[in-house]
Amino acid sequence: MGTALLVSPGMSETGSETAARRLAAEERDRVRFEEEALQLSDQVYRVARHMAGSREEAEDLVQDTYARAFRSWRSFQAGTNLRAWLLRILTNLNIDRGRKQQRTPETQPLEEGDYFLYNRLEESAGGGAGSGEERVIERLSQDDIVNALAAVPRDFRDVIVLVDLSDFSYQDAAQILDIPIGTVMSRLHRGRRVLKRELAETTTEDD
C-alpha cells in the first residue's frame, strides 16, 4: 500500500497506478461516448417516432435504446458510425416489441403501378393542362402524409424512415436492419408503393 506513495519521479509505475490511469482513461472515453450519443438523440427520436406506432411508444423506445447503449458502450468501435450503431439497437428493440405485440400483416399484392397516386391525384384535380405536379402534390396535407406513413406495414416503413427520411444509404440501412441490401431495395420499392396507395386512398376520401 504505502510503497506507491514513495515512488519518486522517473521510477516505473506500480500496478495500482497503471490500473488507476487505465480507469481514468476509460472514464473519459465513456463520458465522451455518452455525450456524443446524447447529441444524436433528436435524430434517434425522429426515426423512432416514425417506426413506433405512437409518441409514447417512441419515447419508450428511445429511452430503452439509450439505456442499452450506455450499458454496452464498450462494444461500440470508436471511429465507426455512432448514429447507425444507435439505430441498430433501436430497430432491434422495436422488432422485439413488435414480436411481442403483433406480427406485421402480410401485405396484399400490389396491382397498381407506381403511377397510381399520380393518376388519382391528377384525376381529382380536374386533369387537363395546367394541373402541374406541384399543384397535384399540394393537395396532400401534412396529416395525410403522416397518417399514410403510419399505415405502411412496419418492415417497409422502417426502410422508408431510414432511407427517405434519415438519408441513410441502402448499405447503411441494410446494416442497421440486419437484412441483405437487395431486401432493402425491394422493401423500399414496395413500401413507397404502399405509401402512395395510402395517400391515394386519403385523397379519394377527401373528395
Add this chain to the structure above:
Amino acid sequence: MCDCDGCEQMMQPYLDHALTEEQRIEAEAHLDACSYCRKRYRFEENLRVYVRQAAVDEPMPPELKERLAALRTPLL
C-alpha cells in the same frame, strides 16, 4: 406514349442515385424522349421532398431529453 414498364422499374433507383452509369444514361435517354414518364419522375421527386418535410417536423419532448441524460452513468 411508350412502354414504360422498364422506366417504372428504374425510377426508384434513379431517384436514389443507385443506378450504374450505363443504366442512368439509359433512364435519362428515356426521360428525354417520353413526356409522360418525365412528368411522373418530377412528381416522384417532389413527393419525396414533400413527404420528408411533412414527416420530420415533430421535435423531441424536452422531458425525454432529461430522462436520457439521467440514464448516464454517474461519474466515479
